[in-house]
Amino acid sequence: xxxxxxxxxxxxxNFQWVLARGGITxxxxxxxxxxxxxxxxxxxxxxSYTLDIYRGVMGPTRSLRxxxxxxxxxxxxxxxxxxxxxxxxxxxxxxxxxxNDRFLWGLVLMTLGLFEKVVLAxxxxxxxxxxxxxxxxxLIALDSWLGVIAFAGxxxxxxxxxxxxxxxxxxxxxxxxxxxxxxxYAAIGFSDFWRRRHISLSTFLRDYLYIxxxxxxxxxxxxxxxxxxxxxxxxxxxxxxxxxxVWGLLHGSYLVxxxxxxxxxxxxxxxxxxxxxxxxxxxxYAAVCLAWVFFRASDFTVATRLLRGMFGGHAQxxxxxxxxxxxxxxxxxxxxxxxxxxxxxTSLEAAVARLPRSVVTAAWAFMAGALILTQGNSNAFIYxxx
Numbered sequence: 001x002x003x004x005x006x007x008x009x010x011x012x013x014n015f016q017w018v019l020a021r022g023g024i025t026x027x028x029x030x031x032x033x034x035x036x037x038x039x040x041x042x043x044x045x046x047x048s049y050t051l052d053i054y055r056g057v058m059g060p061t062r063s064l065r066x067x068x069x070x071x072x073x074x075x076x077x078x079x080x081x082x083x084x085x086x087x088x089x090x091x092x093x094x095x096x097x098x099x100n101d102r103f104l105w106g107l108v109l110m111t112l113g114l115f116e117k118v119v120l121a122x123x124x125x126x127x128x129x130x131x132x133x134x135x136x137x138x139l140i141a142l143d144s145w146l147g148v149i150a151f152a153g154x155x156x157x158x159x160x161x162x163x164x165x166x167x168x169x170x171x172x173x174x175x176x177x178x179x180x181x182x183x184x185y186a187a188i189g190f191s192d193f194w195r196r197r198h199i200s201l202s203t204f205l206r207d208y209l210y211i212x213x214x215x216x217x218x219x220x221x222x223x224x225x226x227x228x229x230x231x232x233x234x235x236x237x238x239x240x241x242x243x244x245x246v247w248g249l250l251h252g253s254y255l256v257x258x259x260x261x262x263x264x265x266x267x268x269x270x271x272x273x274x275x276x277x278x279x280x281x282x283x284x285y286a287a288v289c290l291a292w293v294f295f296r297a298s299d300f301t302v303a304t305r306l307l308r309g310m311f312g313g314h315a316q317x318x319x320x321x322x323x324x325x326x327x328x329x330x331x332x333x334x335x336x337x338x339x340x341x342x343x344x345x346t347s348l349e350a351a352v353a354r355l356p357r358s359v360v361t362a363a364w365a366f367m368a369g370a371l372i373l374t375q376g377n378s379n380a381f382i383y384x385x386x
Contacts, residue, residue, distance in 0.1 A: 002043045005035050010240035038077040040237065044204060045071045049085035051208055058086045066092045073175070076166035079159065079383035081180035081200035088175070096174020105349075108364055109168030115367040117161030118378040124332050125154040126379060128325045133296050133306065140317040144309035147321070148289045150329045151296050153336055156185065158382045159198070182347070183340035185288075188280050190254040193288065201237075205230050224259060228252040243294045243303065250291040281341070 003011075012028040019026045049070065052058045061067050070088045132139065132147020139147070163180035170177045184197035194202045210230045216223035228249065235248015290307070297303035308314055321329075343351055352360060 002039055004031075005033060005039055007236075007240045008033070038072075041077055041080060041082060042071050044082050045085065047208065048082070048204070052084070052086050058089070061085075061089055063092075073170070075169040075173075076163070076177060079162045079166075079381055080198070081163050081166065081177060082204050083177055083200070084204075087178065091175055098174065102171050102174070106168040106171030108352075108360075109171065110165050111168075111364060111367050111371070113161040113164030113166075113168060114371055115161075116157040116164065117381065119367075119370045119374050120332055121154045121157035121161060122379050123374045123377045124328050125150045125157070128321060128329055129154050129296070131320055131325075133298075133302065135318075135320055138305065138314035138317040139309040140314075140319050141310055141312045143319055143321045144306055145289075146326060146329050148293055148296075148306070148310065149333055152185075152285075152289050152292050153329070153333055155292070155295075155382055156181075156336070162381045162383060179347070183344045185285055185336060186281060186340040186344035187284050188277050189284055190251065190258050190287070193284060194251075194255075201234065205234055209233065220259070220263070224256045227255045227259075231255065238295070243297055243300065246300075247291050247294045250294065254287055254291075278341075 008031045012031070016026050016028055049067070053060050061070075066089055067085075069092065070083070070085045073083060073088065076083060129147055129151040132143060133151065160181045167177045167179070178200065180198060180200050182196040182199065184193055187193035187196050210226055213226045213229060214222055215226065229252075231248040231252030232245060233248070235244045235246070235251070238244045238247070290310075293303050293306055293310075294300075297306065309317060
């Protein structure tokens, strides 16, 4: 069902292209179907339940109601995080009881998630990213890089904002969902990046695809092939387009290159210094931004034009970003880096627990006020389309 609804037209278009290369003209009917809301997530939820029972990780539930709730729990159904039945079903053994602290923390997380989405992603960054990726002409290197950096921040705040709202809403209802983000732009290397970004998807692909393929048990060469296969499928899962496949293959290549470097470069004292970690972190971030070009671009023409602009490949190029937009991107990105690097070894809950209640209240009021002032500037969550 997922293949039909999500990839039916994509497969028909590529089949038409293959036939055309052989001189055969074929016009397939366009499958004018709507993508059911949440189909990727309730498919993955059902798969995790079935596969965990098959592997003996858990036993089947005797309650159809509990199974239906585990598959279709509404807060995270549209854009995640992916919730495994083994984590959720045990919480249904007894009715959830209201807890004031849990309810308040859920409201704080929902406010934080909306602040990330509405204020930071949509109001501060989305306009600049849309301008750069939607511009039909050549751009100077500064504007090209700033547009990609704006999208890197936008997609983080957009997706992390949704996940934070979902986790907060679940807490208000008495359920606990695992974190989906742990400060990914403070990652040191690409394996670290995927341990911190979209954790529910990366662990799903690891447990249900990478390990069954053999993981790293069959030698280094097979492990690298498995990484490429996993990231290829991870890219295709995000959307029925070859640009998403290239994005996935790029991240697969990054992981392979990192594994090769680790095999030849042994850790020493100097590699553990903060300065070296920051340099590796910046290199990781730059490579991730290059991959984001294919994720955001509507086609390869746009991606190629923007990549040429990022490396100064246009003889005559335009500057389209205003000083205000440049400052917005710079301030939000710098603030994001400071927060994520400061908290990379801890969690948001632990950091907030150390703050005085007055500081937490002031921050909560600030976020709520900013949401009120920027209402009407928000767009649909980016991951809704996937």
